[in-house]
Amino acid sequence: MNLPPGPRAPAAWQTVAWMTRPGAFLRSVHRRFGDPVTIRTYWTDGPMVLFSAPDAVREVFRLDPAIAPAGQSWEFLRPFAGPHSILLLDGEEHLRERRLMQTPFHGERMRAFTPMVAELARRELSTWSGRVTALERMRELTLEIVLRVVFGARGEQEATQLRGAVEDTLDGVRSMPRMLAMALVQRDLGPRSPWGRFRVAVERFDALLIDLVARRQAEQQDDLGRAPSDEAGSRGGDRPEGDSMLALLLEQRDEDGNPPTDRHLRDQLVALLVGGHDSSAASLAWAFERLARHPFVQARLRERDPAYLDAVVKEVLRVRPALTIAPRRLLEPVRIAGRPLPAGAHVAACLWLALRREDLWPEASAFRPERWLEGPPPNPLSWIPFGGGVRRCAGAPFAEMEMREVLRAAGDLALRPVRPDAERARRSMLVLTPHRGAEVLVG
Numbered sequence: 373m374n375l376p377p378g379p380r381a382p383a384a385w386q387t388v389a390w391m392t393r394p395g396a397f398l399r400s401v402h403r404r405f406g407d408p409v410t411i412r413t414y415w416t417d418g419p420m421v422l423f424s425a426p427d428a429v430r431e432v433f434r435l436d437p438a439i440a441p442a443g444q445s446w447e448f449l450r451p452f453a454g455p456h457s458i459l460l461l462d463g464e465e466h467l468r469e470r471r472l473m474q475t476p477f478h479g480e481r482m483r484a485f486t487p488m489v490a491e492l493a494r495r496e497l498s499t500w501s502g503r504v505t506a507l508e509r510m511r512e513l514t515l516e517i518v519l520r521v522v523f524g525a526r527g528e529q530e531a532t533q534l535r536g537a538v539e540d541t542l543d544g545v546r547s548m549p550r551m552l553a554m555a556l557v558q559r560d561l562g563p564r565s566p567w568g569r570f571r572v573a574v575e576r577f578d579a580l581l582i583d584l585v586a587r588r589q590a591e592q593q594d595d596l597g598r599a600p601s602d603e604a605g606s607r608g609g610d611r612p613e614g615d616s617m618l619a620l621l622l623e624q625r626d627e628d629g630n631p632p633t634d635r636h637l638r639d640q641l642v643a644l645l646v647g648g649h650d651s652s653a654a655s656l657a658w659a660f661e662r663l664a665r666h667p668f669v670q671a672r673l674r675e676r677d678p679a680y681l682d683a684v685v686k687e688v689l690r691v692r693p694a695l696t697i698a699p700r701r702l703l704e705p706v707r708i709a710g711r712p713l714p715a716g717a718h719v720a721a722c723l724w725l726a727l728r729r730e731d732l733w734p735e736a737s738a739f740r741p742e743r744w745l746e747g748p749p750p751n752p753l754s755w756i757p758f759g760g761g762v763r764r765c766a767g768a769p770f771a772e773m774e775m776r777e778v779l780r781a782a783g784d785l786a787l788r789p790v791r792p793d794a795e796r797a798r799r800s801m802l803v804l805t806p807h808r809g810a811e812v813l814v815g
């Protein structure tokens with residue numbers, strides 16, 4: 373294949389670098405080969421060409437999904453994600469699913485979730501003192517947010533059951549090598565084998581989710597069956613209208629007016645869990661890792677200026693993006709940035725490189741929220757932590773709101789790093805996390 377240049381090291385070596393030192397690897401290939409660059413890892417079944425210049429990134433995001441599907445890149449997740457998953461679909465089916473799933477993320481509906489997120493964040497941050505590993509705590513918090521806000525779990529019993537089942541299942545998918553090995557083998561060698569354990573965990577999780585969906589459906593029927601005069605005060609005590617994303621998803625109707633099936637709702641909930649849990653936890657962990665090393669930024673956050681808070685969120689997502697690439701697989705030859713690329717290759721908008729190019733971001737590696745408040749606004753095609761085009765992160769407004777609420781709740785804490793050196797990035801499943809888990813001293 374005639375592809376742009378890239379490292380000649382064996383795929384095994386490039387895979388190890390991609391997994392263990394992703395930041396250093398991307399920086400080094402960009403420095404040596406420029407843009408675009410071709411890398412070879414076991415992550416994809418063919419070479420992958422990375423683009424980071426805004427015009428090329430735009431072309432990647434505009435590729436016709438019939439020629440360059442994105443769903444195939446998530447194929448290894450199928451046993452967990454399910455056949456209706458937005459993550460796996462492409463073309464018309466994907467767009468239809470996306471329209472349905474975006475209901476909870478619009479304006480007022482999304483804003484209605486803010487108080488619950490703020491309360492969960494306040495509760496978590498109020499327990500911080502001494503030495504804290506922010507990544508662990510943010511994984512717990514963002515899971516709690518998914519359970520309460522997305523799934524609409526109520527009471528301790530419902531939440532505890534779901535929490536246990538999610539953790540068992542994610543244990544199976546968090547390790548990429550294990551997931552790839554399981555996807556290759558997919559043979560049940562007994563309940564103690566990795567695949568067997570994973571299958572049992574998914575079955576248990578599915579049973580709980582389907583049960584939850586049935587309970588919420590029954591409650592909604594109940595509410596509909598009540599006389600309008602009963603409405604006030606009779607909605608299940610503390611249960612406000614549209615109190616969870618699941619409640620809103622239950623209202624979806626397809627073109628023929630049919631509601632979604634239980635399995636379909638289950639796949640939507642799992643897509644929101646997979647999309648929203650680890651990526652938000654990693655981004656928040658990076659926020660604490662950066663803040664602990666920037667007391668001046670902490671001091672300005674304490675002034676509680678909403679514009680500055682927003683700038684901090686944007687700058688964390690820029691300087692430490694949780695996802696490195698938005699990949700597409702070429703089914704036919706295409707031309708990007710004037711370069712012919714053959715079918716079989718993978719192409720990706722490299723979020724990590726685009727967000728750190730010196731020609732687009734002065735002092736690109738510096739954590740400087742002020743850049744968002746001074747000077748001209750950046751080119752939207754260079755700030756792409758949520759990807760772009762028809763696959764842009766469906767939960768982006770929610771993710772930014774979640775980060776703002778957590779950082780607002782952390783406003784009065786004094787944070788210091790456990791060690792002065794910045795933590796480097798390592799890969800955990802699909803996201804980049806601080807290699808020590810963002811260790812901070814509080815107080």
Ligand code: HEM
Nearest residue numbers: 647648651652655694695698758759760763765766767771
């Ligand atoms: C800071 C946190 C987050 C980051 C950095 C992030 C980033 C991304 C990226 C880069 C993509 C792929 C875009 C592409 O291929 O072009 C994506 C997809 C997606 N994200 Fe997020 N995300 C975050 C939080 C969330 C949250 C909180 C949710 C839901 C509650 C969510 C749901 C999704 C879904 C459903 C998709 C698939 C969209 C599709 O295929 O059409 N994400 N996200």
